[in-house]
Amino acid sequence: MNLQEVKQRFEIIGNSPLLNIALETAIKVAPTDISVLIYGESGVGKEAFSKIIHALSNRKHGNFIAVNCGAIPEGTIDSELFGHEKGSFTGAHDTRKGYFETVNGGTIFLDEVGELPLETQARLLRVLESGEFIKVGSSKVQKTDVRVVAATNKDLLELASREKFREDLYYRLSTVPIKVPPLRERKEDIHLLFRKFAADFSEKYRSKIVTLEPDALQMVQNYSWPGNIRQLKNIAEQLSVLDEDKVVNGHELQRILPPERTSLPMLLGTQVENGMSERDIFYKVLIDLRKDMNDLKGIVFGMLQNGASTEAMNTVVQSMNRTMHQSEQLNTVVAAAPNYYQPVQQVMPINGGVQPINHIIEIDDATPLPESLSIEDKEIELIKKALQKYNGRRKKAAAELGISERTLYRKIKQYDLE
Numbered sequence: 001m002n003l004q005e006v007k008q009r010f011e012i013i014g015n016s017p018l019l020n021i022a023l024e025t026a027i028k029v030a031p032t033d034i035s036v037l038i039y040g041e042s043g044v045g046k047e048a049f050s051k052i053i054h055a056l057s058n059r060k061h062g063n064f065i066a067v068n069c070g071a072i073p074e075g076t077i078d079s080e081l082f083g084h085e086k087g088s089f090t091g092a093h094d095t096r097k098g099y100f101e102t103v104n105g106g107t108i109f110l111d112e113v114g115e116l117p118l119e120t121q122a123r124l125l126r127v128l129e130s131g132e133f134i135k136v137g138s139s140k141v142q143k144t145d146v147r148v149v150a151a152t153n154k155d156l157l158e159l160a161s162r163e164k165f166r167e168d169l170y171y172r173l174s175t176v177p178i179k180v181p182p183l184r185e186r187k188e189d190i191h192l193l194f195r196k197f198a199a200d201f202s203e204k205y206r207s208k209i210v211t212l213e214p215d216a217l218q219m220v221q222n223y224s225w226p227g228n229i230r231q232l233k234n235i236a237e238q239l240s241v242l243d244e245d246k247v248v249n250g251h252e253l254q255r256i257l258p259p260e261r262t263s264l265p266m267l268l269g270t271q272v273e274n275g276m277s278e279r280d281i282f283y284k285v286l287i288d289l290r291k292d293m294n295d296l297k298g299i300v301f302g303m304l305q306n307g308a309s310t311e312a313m314n315t316v317v318q319s320m321n322r323t324m325h326q327s328e329q330l331n332t333v334v335a336a337a338p339n340y341y342q343p344v345q346q347v348m349p350i351n352g353g354v355q356p357i358n359h360i361i362e363i364d365d366a367t368p369l370p371e372s373l374s375i376e377d378k379e380i381e382l383i384k385k386a387l388q389k390y391n392g393r394r395k396k397a398a399a400e401l402g403i404s405e406r407t408l409y410r411k412i413k414q415y416d417l418e
Helices: 003-010 017-029 046-055 077-082 118-130 156-161 167-173 187-205 214-222 228-242 250-256 278-305 310-328 331-336 357-365 375-389 394-401 405-414
Strands: 036-039 064-068 107-111 132-134 141-143 147-152 176-179
Touching: 003 017, 003 046, 017 046, 017 176, 036 046, 036 167, 046 064, 046 107, 046 147, 077 118, 118 132, 118 147, 118 167, 156 167, 187 214, 187 228, 214 250, 228 250, 375 394, 375 405, 394 405
Parallel strands: 036 147, 036 176, 064 107, 107 147
Antiparallel strands: 132 141
16 A cells, blocks of 8 residues: 555545655564554544554454553553453452553554653563563463554653663664654644645534635644644544634734744753753752843952942942842743742842942842752642642642643652552
8 A cells, every 4th residue: 555545545634744654664564474563643643554554464463452541540540451360459359451452463553652650661572572470469471463663752762761761672672663742843744734624613513614814824834733634634523623714814813823933941850961950950040140140240349349430330339130020031931830930030230330338239029039949849749739620639639730530640750659
């Protein structure tokens, strides 16, 4: 089956070179039994690639199951994947088959594989190496013949460097890696996808097809689409329902498009270079600003004692004001987490001469950063607030924090927050 036939059969829209490379790789690897790792951002359509690989493989008549590893609590994921014996844990009233047993002869798709606990990773590695597994609460080794296709939106090697993912498992899973490009790298496909979604929703809601005027079309092509295809589909559906004349201009589109992501560090986010999270960068910026202010204050006091000129004093205080202005640029972040730090007050400018020394000493009255900048303490504080806000409902608390429910479950156990 060639590339165009695959696109037609699986309703893959787009002609981007990066998309074509990913599809061609999936077509070539499908007839084999080797493991595949699909990686890409959330919403790019990684599961569609797993279905293509299964449908074009020799296992196409076997079972296919997709498992979201991030949605299964840590305490039950081993049972879900490998099964359990009756009485092996509280609530195990009957013997249960796991996915690796029920999908024998087929394909299992492990989405968000980077969320797997280390103990489960060891069990999965054994399946990949020998086809063997043991049910929870059993001592009997069982065999299975399952092809594993995994997907992730994280850097597994970076997780391995922090001992949160097994490096040997990474190399087992990624025998053939497939990168699914984000929508912002497929600009030529955005309008095609929008028209497809608009036609689908027109049929669903029995309405006219939404079309984009030139300014709106330019806007969708230049937008970053952090939610990728899933987000574009949601926008198309909103317009199909809400827009009356079904001809959308840039002003109308801008009202429903979320604002572009800010370059300022966020409190909760993905991992970035050198193992630092965006939240870590947030703290580092604040600490550096405070250090700069303390250094400048020391210079001011030294100059006063040495009888420095008014011009020199003005230059230093202007530097202090610029430093304070930088802290003000973090106000959007502070609004999202007001308890992380208190804004430092602006230094009063010197008008026409050096302020009396007692006025400069008033810089010390600025509210300082809290002495404790422990990431762990702040994480505990945020988890407590989220659980209190939603009366202990973990699913909603996890969504508020921007993490999976399973990760929240693990954090609660780690910090003894039951």
